[in-house]
Amino acid sequence: MTVGIMQRDPATTEFFDGTARGELLIRRCADCGHHSAPRCETCPACGSAALDRVPAKGTGTIASWTLVHGRPPRDGGPAPVTAVVVVELDEGPWLHSQVITDAPQEVRTGFRVAVDFERPEGGEAIPVFRLAPDAVSA
Amino acid sequence: MNDTSGAGSRRPVIAGLGLTEMGKVYGRSPAEFAADAVRRAAQDAGLRLSDIDGLLFSNGVGGGVGLTLQRELGLRDLRMLSEVQAYGSTAGAMVQYASMAVQSGMVDTVACVFADAPLREKGSAGAVYSSGLKFTGWQLLDFASGLSGANPMYALAARRHMDTYGTTSEQFAHIAVAQRAWAAKNPLAQMREPITVEDHQNSRMISDPFRLLDCCLVSNGGAAVIVTSADRAADLRQPAVHVLGWGQAHPGYEMGRGTDFGLVSGAATAGPAAMKMAGVGPADIDIAEIYDCYTYTVLITLEDYGFCAKGEGGAFVSSGVLGPEGSFPLNTGGGELSSYYMWGMTPLSEAVIQARGQGGERQVAKNDLVLVSGNGGVLDHHSTLVLSPHPHS
Ligand SMILES: [Zn+2]
Numbered sequence: 001m002t003v004g005i006m007q008r009d010p011a012t013t014e015f016f017d018g019t020a021r022g023e024l025l026i027r028r029c030a031d032c033g034h035h036s037a038p039r040c041e042t043c044p045a046c047g048s049a050a051l052d053r054v055p056a057k058g059t060g061t062i063a064s065w066t067l068v069h070g071r072p073p074r075d076g077g078p079a080p081v082t083a084v085v086v087v088e089l090d091e092g093p094w095l096h097s098q099v100i101t102d103a104p105q106e107v108r109t110g111f112r113v114a115v116d117f118e119r120p121e122g123g124e125a126i127p128v129f130r131l132a133p134d135a136v137s138a
Numbered sequence: 139m140n141d142t143s144g145a146g147s148r149r150p151v152i153a154g155l156g157l158t159e160m161g162k163v164y165g166r167s168p169a170e171f172a173a174d175a176v177r178r179a180a181q182d183a184g185l186r187l188s189d190i191d192g193l194l195f196s197n198g199v200g201g202g203v204g205l206t207l208q209r210e211l212g213l214r215d216l217r218m219l220s221e222v223q224a225y226g227s228t229a230g231a232m233v234q235y236a237s238m239a240v241q242s243g244m245v246d247t248v249a250c251v252f253a254d255a256p257l258r259e260k261g262s263a264g265a266v267y268s269s270g271l272k273f274t275g276w277q278l279l280d281f282a283s284g285l286s287g288a289n290p291m292y293a294l295a296a297r298r299h300m301d302t303y304g305t306t307s308e309q310f311a312h313i314a315v316a317q318r319a320w321a322a323k324n325p326l327a328q329m330r331e332p333i334t335v336e337d338h339q340n341s342r343m344i345s346d347p348f349r350l351l352d353c354c355l356v357s358n359g360g361a362a363v364i365v366t367s368a369d370r371a372a373d374l375r376q377p378a379v380h381v382l383g384w385g386q387a388h389p390g391y392e393m394g395r396g397t398d399f400g401l402v403s404g405a406a407t408a409g410p411a412a413m414k415m416a417g418v419g420p421a422d423i424d425i426a427e428i429y430d431c432y433t434y435t436v437l438i439t440l441e442d443y444g445f446c447a448k449g450e451g452g453a454f455v456s457s458g459v460l461g462p463e464g465s466f467p468l469n470t471g472g473g474e475l476s477s478y479y480m481w482g483m484t485p486l487s488e489a490v491i492q493a494r495g496q497g498g499e500r501q502v503a504k505n506d507l508v509l510v511s512g513n514g515g516v517l518d519h520h521s522t523l524v525l526s527p528h529p530h531s
Contacts, residue, residue: 002284003282003283003284004271004272004273004278004281004282004283005271005272005273005282006272006273006274006278006279006282007272007273007274008274009274009275011275011276012274012275012276012279035394036392036394037393037394038276039276039279044392044394063298064294064295064297064298064301064400065294065297066290066293066294066297066345066346066347066348067343067345067346068284068286068289068290068293068344068345068346069342069343069344069345069346082284084283084284084285084290084293084294084345085294086294086393088394088395092394092395093393093394093395094393094394094395094397096280096283096285096291096294097283097284098283098284109297109298109301122272123272123282126279126282126283127283128283
């Protein structure tokens with residue numbers, strides 16, 4: 001399992017309607033245009049509560065990363081390693097997520113990524129990221 | 139404040155310290171640990187429980203301490219009673235609120251207590267994660283996305299510091315090694331076997347860059363302090379520890395482009411505020427007891443307090459100044475990394491011990507000014523105290 005099973009609540013309903021459609025909805029201030037994270041309720045730039053939900057382009061840059069080392073499976077074999085990241089979306093907001101890749105050890109700050117969605121059975125679609133073809137930006 | 143006239147008699151001091159058995163202590167609830175800690179703190183101060191007229195308490199992850207603590211202790215006619223919660227900054231915050239209440243005349247003697255028993259629960263957060271439970275709400279979206287608890291969150295902060303300033307894992311190691319050397323001299327410490335930088339580098343990777351020896355312990359137990367006025371403390375059992383200055387900071391980082399997350403913490407504002415109130419600066423501090431959920435937390439806090447320049451924390455901690463033989467007494471009991479994990483009570487309790495001159499083998503000779511930090515959330519909440527065996531000059 002790469003992601004957990006999420007169930008929607010009133011605060012996350014629109015967001016998960018978006019992920020179900022393959023859209024990453026972020027907030028955009030109706031007053032000043034500032035983009036903020038999906039969970040924002042108040043514009044960090046101007047204090048407005050009038051925040052629309054708009055689809056992000058879905059591309060961004062890794063702002064920080066960690067490799068989470070799981071426990072080795074009981075039947076032996078290597079311990080699972082997950083590349084957990086902060087993605088700075090091109091619109092500006094940060095998202096905590098993971099990079100789905102065969103080579104998590106190679107993930108680095110500055111790499112370009114694009115959103116994808118994991119759709120676990122019985123749960124909402126969860127945004128994850130994949131390295132862009134031109135992942136290593138200038 | 140810090141008035142040398144009649145009001146000076148109401149200047150706040152810490153007059154009692156109570157530490158329960160800590161560590162892998164099973165079969166006791168957080169409420170029982172809390173009551174035990176308050177009893178011990180009162181006894182330490184030479185007070186009867188009936189002398190306490192204010193009670194502030196705080197919970198760890200296990201919860202379980204509530205307003206009924208008053209009844210469990212048989213405390214009557216309290217003039218202040220409240221839960222305080224700002225995660226790892228809470229212990230410092232409780233001392234601050236108690237100090238202000240004492241100064242105002244609202245109360246005379248306040249017990250501030252923290253207790254937690256996370257180890258009683260079978261299964262860690264990771265076990266919950268893999269158990270097929272369903273999550274809901276924004277907070278758990280992070281968890282469902284792979285951020286399994288505090289380790290990766292702080293690792294992301296530390297990585298940012300490393301990327302920006304060139305800080306290294308070996309530099310983090312020097313903090314762990316120095317604190318273990320202090321812990322070896324602390325009979326209260328849970329981990330007293332000396333370690334080396336090499337041991338640190340060979341310890342199991344938890345959440346890169348954090349290895350096992352970058353991460354704090356987990357402990358069951360309780361810790362309490364008694365805050366009262368300098369006047370009241372004059373005829374009590376222990377030497378008074380004066381609370382000369384304090385501050386808090388809760389940055390509320392915007393998690394987006396341009397944020398200081400991982401680079402600058404609330405210590406950068408709470409520290410100068412506390413030191414200004416005390417009329418001192420970083421160069422005057424004799425002993426630093428710094429909240430250390432991770433080695434990295436110590437490093438960024440030292441920078442933000444001004445013990446070294448921003449970005450030079452790595453060079454500072456690996457320059458040989460740390461440890462019992464060094465010139466910069468830091469986390470002299472071993473801290474949360476090596477002694478015991480009582481959230482902000484860990485640095486606070488060791489600060490009280492050092493300010494009293496009761497550190498035994500680990501006592502620092504010059505103890506006129508002791509700085510204490512608390513840090514909670516993921517660098518979201520910060521508290522600072524400046525303590526001294528002497529009243530404000
Ligand atoms: Zn706005």
